[in-house]
Amino acid sequence: EHRLHYGELNHRANALAHHLISLGVGIDDRVAVMARRGLDTLVAMLAVLKAGAGYVPVDPSHPDERIAYLLTDSAPKVVLTQQALMSRVPETAAPVIAFDRPQWPQRLDNPQVAGLNATHLAYVIYTSGSTGQPKGVMVEHRTFGNLIAWHCQTFDLQAGSHTASVAGFGFDAMAWEVWPALCAGATLHLPPAEVSNEQLDALLDWWIAQPLQVAFLPTPVAEYAFSRNLSHPTLRTLLIGGDRLRQFQRDPGFAVINNYGPTEATVVATSGRLLPDGSLDIGTPIANTRVYLLDEHQQLVPLGVTGELYVAG
Known part of the structure; x- marks a missing residue:
C-alpha cells in the first residue's frame, strides 16, 4: 500500500511544474499525460495545472493508432509518461519526460503564472470516436x-x-x-x-x-x-x-x-x-x-x- 500526503503531493507537483515552465509550457498549452492509474499520475496532472497548462489524458491501454492520433491532434508542448511506457510513445516533436523518474531541480515553492484565469484551459478529453475520428473537448477552469x-x-x-x-x-x-x-x-x-x-x-x-x-x-x-x-x-x-x-x-x-x-x-x-x-x-x-x-x-x-x-x- 502506498500513501501520499497533501504536503508531499504539493511539493512534488511544484517541482515538476517548475520544470515544465522551464521547457516553455504556459497558459493554454497542452501537456499529454500517458500513464497508468497511480499516485505519480496525480502528481503529473496537478503539475500541468500548476504550470498554467491543460492536461490531455492518454490511456496506455488504447491501441497504438489511437495513441498516435491523440498525441498528434492535441499538439502537446510536452509528453509526460512513466518509464515503463516510454517505448509506447510514438515519435513526436515534443519532449518526452518520465515523470516517475524525476531528474529536475526540486523547487518546492508554488509556481506563479501571471494572467491565468477561469477562462483558460484545464484539460482536454477525447470522445470515443464511434462516429469517426475522436474529437477533443476543451474544458475550461470556470x-x-x-x-x-x-x-x-x-x-x-x-x-x-x-x-x-x-x-x-x-x-x-x-x-x-x-x-x-x-x-x-x-x-x-x-x-x-x-x-x-x-x-x-x-x-x-x-x-x-x-x-x-x-x-x-x-x-x-x-x-x-x-x-x-x-x-x-x-x-x-x-x-x-x-x-x-x-x-x-x-x-x-x-x-x-x-x-x-x-x-x-x-x-x-x-x-x-x-x-x-x-x-x-x-x-x-x-x-x-x-x-x-x-x-x-x-x-x-x-x-x-x-x-x-x-x-x-
Whole structure:
C-alpha cells in the first residue's frame, strides 16, 4: 500500500511544474499525460495545472493508432509518461519526460503564472470516436470549477471524507472523481495497479474494502454490483453514469444518484436520486445549468412529446 500526503503531493507537483515552465509550457498549452492509474499520475496532472497548462489524458491501454492520433491532434508542448511506457510513445516533436523518474531541480515553492484565469484551459478529453475520428473537448477552469463546487456541496465532500477513483484514465469521469476530492482535502483511494477495470470481481472486492462515503461507479459496473447483491459497510452515496441504467430493484443501503452529461457539458449536466422500482430518469440540472427539450425548430416541446435535449449554463 502506498500513501501520499497533501504536503508531499504539493511539493512534488511544484517541482515538476517548475520544470515544465522551464521547457516553455504556459497558459493554454497542452501537456499529454500517458500513464497508468497511480499516485505519480496525480502528481503529473496537478503539475500541468500548476504550470498554467491543460492536461490531455492518454490511456496506455488504447491501441497504438489511437495513441498516435491523440498525441498528434492535441499538439502537446510536452509528453509526460512513466518509464515503463516510454517505448509506447510514438515519435513526436515534443519532449518526452518520465515523470516517475524525476531528474529536475526540486523547487518546492508554488509556481506563479501571471494572467491565468477561469477562462483558460484545464484539460482536454477525447470522445470515443464511434462516429469517426475522436474529437477533443476543451474544458475550461470556470466550467470545471462549477462542477467541483456543486459536487462538494451536494454530496458533502470535505476534509476527512473518503472517496475513490476507478474510472478509466481517458474517461471524463476520472476528472470528476479526482479533483473534487483533492480540492476538498478528502482521502482519495486508488485501486492497486494489478486490479484492472476489466477484472470486475477483483475491482469490486477492493472497492467494498475501502472506507468510502461517496464514490462513483460506471453504470455497467454498478449494475453488475447490484446483480451480485453487493453492499458497502460505510458508503452513503453511490454516483453512477456513463450509460443507461436498465434496472434498479433492490435498496442497496445507500443513495444511488444517476448522473447524465455529454463530455462537452463538463461531465455532469443533470443529476438525481433513484429509488428502487421507481422511474429511471436523469434527474434535474446541476448548479448554474439549464436544460431544454426542443423540437427541430428549436422550440420547447409540450409535455410528453419527444424532443432533443439542449444544455446551457
